[in-house]
Amino acid sequence: MVPVLTYPALLAAPIDIGREQARREAAAELLRSEYAKESLVDRVMRAVNQFLGDLLDQESVGVVGSVAARIVLAMIVVAAVVAVVMIAHRTVRGGTTRKEGIFGDRRRTAAEHRETAERLAAEGRWAEAVRERLRALARDLEDRVIVDSTPGRTADELAAEAGRALPEFAAELAAAARVFDDVTYGEVPGTAEAYGVLRDLDERLRTARPTLGAMTGTVSS
Structure with a gap:
């Protein structure tokens, strides 16, 4: 007789989701409408945080590897912040540039x-x-x-x-x-x-x- 898996048993069963499946589900979550309203800075920083979490989530990383990873992380964070600032600066400049009249304040012949x-x-x-x-x-x-x-x-x-x-x-x-x-x-x-x-x-x-x-x-x- 085949045993029937009851509802309590389903609750007690461990959920094993692979890394690739988790990434797909995270990508699907980002397609929701509330994420469309995120600013460019928010999206970049969230991506950096996700990358940092993945990099630190390595059981095989030893002491030396952990130090090296932290150095790499610091460099990535600095580069990301610089990139965000530059993009934001260009966006602001591009959004505020407005063509003025060709003449100055004083009328000349x-x-x-x-x-x-x-x-x-x-x-x-x-x-x-x-x-x-x-x-x-x-x-x-x-x-x-x-x-x-x-x-x-x-x-x-x-x-x-x-x-x-x-x-x-x-x-x-x-x-x-x-x-x-x-x-x-x-x-x-x-x-x-x-x-x-x-x-x-x-x-x-x-x-x-x-x-x-x-x-x-x-x-x-």
Whole structure:
């Protein structure tokens, strides 16, 4: 007769879960919705704690092995903390970076911006020279009523509006806006070549005239 395993017997029976099965169950637990709300720092630290627990949970580790393990653990913890701090710093910077208007607080004429740009270029301060040259270009377009005088306008917005009025320059204006954003927000170093492109575009735009169709389309939009 086959013995029947009663409910009390089930309670008394030991539960033997292998390490691999435990890992799978832990992974399934992490898929629950409450874990989705964890921050990056929390997830990294929890993973480090799990790794440390697995490393220390070795019955065969002797005294020498235990000391070596603790040294390795300390190095891992330090590396993890440094990595978390760096990632958090980049995340904060990336989340708070916001494009500002292309002009400063004080209103300057196009001629003043050009003069400042040339002086900065002569000093090899290319990023600042690029910014001033685009400001000169923008102010000139405003003074000639090719674009509206809009406070806080970004380089991209300037390029889009001016490109509609001067479609033959649209691609160059968009490229100039990217150069301005790169040296202003992207930490890309300015170069003499980049400044030369902005200066050439500024000079050609000074004599450019919008076509009637482009101006009509701008007004209607």
